[in-house]
Amino acid sequence: MxxxxxxxxxxxxxxxxxxxxxxxxxxxxxxxxxxxxxxxVSFPHVFILTIHREFGSISALFFSLSRLQLLSLAWTKAAAQTGAAPITFVNEVDDEDGPPDLGFNSNSREDEFTYLEAKPRTFLKELLNPPDADMFLRCNCGEESDQDSDVDMEKSCGVSSACGCQGISELVDRYKKPARAYTEDGLFKFASRSKSGIEVIECNQYCNCTLYECSNRVAQRPRSVPIEIFKTEALTERASRSSKRGWGARCTAQVVKRGTVLGSYTGEIVYRQTANLLQGNHGTYVFDLDGKDPAEDNEELNENVQIYSIDARKCGNWTRFLNHSCLPNLAVYSAVWDTIPEQNIPHLVFFALEDIPKGAEMTVDYHAGIPLPREGRIHIHRPPDTNKCFCGAKRCRGWV
Structure with missing residues (x-):
């Protein structure tokens, strides 16, 4: 062997x-x-580049992703470029693969959508260039204190009367004295329905203070609350298919505290007269920048003063999915920091009117200036060109 x-x-x-x-x-x-x-890839904070680095070619991977996942990846990546929290898309109701007209479902350029987290865009010539620096009021908060002064300059951004850029602010407290808009924790102090629509003058790029240390630079900070875009259900069994509210917005990660600033409405800035000509679904995502109805515009604004609207049909952010409620949990105020008030293009900022539980839908009143019925669902006079309201609120106008 x-x-x-x-x-x-x-x-x-x-x-x-x-x-x-x-x-x-x-x-x-x-x-x-x-x-x-x-x-x-089901988690929004994993971006395309990370997937490519870890697993090589992603062409085969993309074929296995749903449109909801692709939208989550794309919107979260765009939001992250400004430092904002993630955005996810979910559908627990039916088999629809996401909101229409947002891309990822055809090769047509008509289907393209541009995500704008923090700032609207415009092609209007008079708005393409920012105002000259000398047109901005500015503060010296943060400089060394003057020994002869009783004001601590490091904290004076929190004192409206001491902050130089607040000279044109009309915010006052209950004693009619100049007031600041935010608490030290960054919560909006005027979080009530009666205060909706006021204008806040925030510190600007020419002020001496910094973004995160200044208590008067809240709306311009990146959004810290993660957002979920979800398919809603009909609120009543009798509600027809046409009465469903489509897609909505909520936060499932945390309770949203009263006064929390959630972000601003973005899209394309257009002339008001252009927006008024939009018909049908083309006018669905239009938000007037001064918050006034045409009748008020005619009475209060000079014919030579241009007024604008924001159209979020082809570009915008998650706020375009905020549905209407006659008794909402969000409201809007105007904020100015990178423009001057005379330009009439403030940021439209959303804030929480109350503590919002995890998973509760965020809503806003599309007609905040119109009174509600005093008791019950006694529908007030319905104007022409409006739709029946299915918000389910105890005090519902009956139309939207």
Missing amino acids: NLDADQDRDMELGQEEAKAKAQSRKKGNGKRKVRETRRF
Whole structure:
């Protein structure tokens, strides 16, 4: 018997078996990577570049992603470029693969949508260039205190009367004295329905204070609350398909405290007369920048003063999904920091009117200036060109 030959043969068999096991492990790792990839991409903070770096080519991966996942990835990545929290899309109601007209479902350029987290865009010539620096009021908050002054300059942004850029602010407290808009924790102090629509003058780029240390730079900070865009359900069994509210917005990660600033409405700034000509669904996402009805515009504004609206049909952010309620949990105020009030293009900022529980839909009153019925659902006179309201509020106008 040749023992050496037998040992050599056993070694060869052992090596082949080891190779087979190694190949099996590689295949297993490949399957595990696919499973992990599918799990990872369901979370919005994993961006396309991260997936590419970890797993190589992503072309095959994208074919396995749903449109909801693609929208979540794209919107979260765009929001993250400004430092804002993630945005996810979910549908627990039916098989619709996401809101229409947002891309990822056709090759048509008509389907393209541009996400604008923090700032609207415009193609109007008079708005393309910012105002000259000398047109802005500015403060010296943050400079060393003057020994002869009773005001601590490091904290004077929190004292409206001491902050130089607040000279044109009309905010006052209950004693009619100049007031600041925010608490030290960054909550909007005028969080009530009666105060909706006021204008806040925030510190600007020419002020000496900094973004995160200044208590008067809240609306211009990145959004810290994660948002979920979700498919809503009809509020009543009798509600027809046309009465469903489509897609809405909520936060499932945390309770949203009363006074929390959530972000501003973005889109394309257009002339008011242009917005008024939009018909049907083309006018669905228009928000007037001065918050006034045309009748008020005619009475209060000079014919030579241009007024504007924001159209979020082809570009905008998550706020375009805020549905109407006659008794909402959000409201809007105007804020100015990168323009001057005379330009009539303030930021429209959303804030929480009350503590909003996790998972509760965020809503806003589309007609905040119109009175509600005093008691119950006694519908007030319905204007022409309005739709029946299905908000379900205890005090509902009956139309929207």
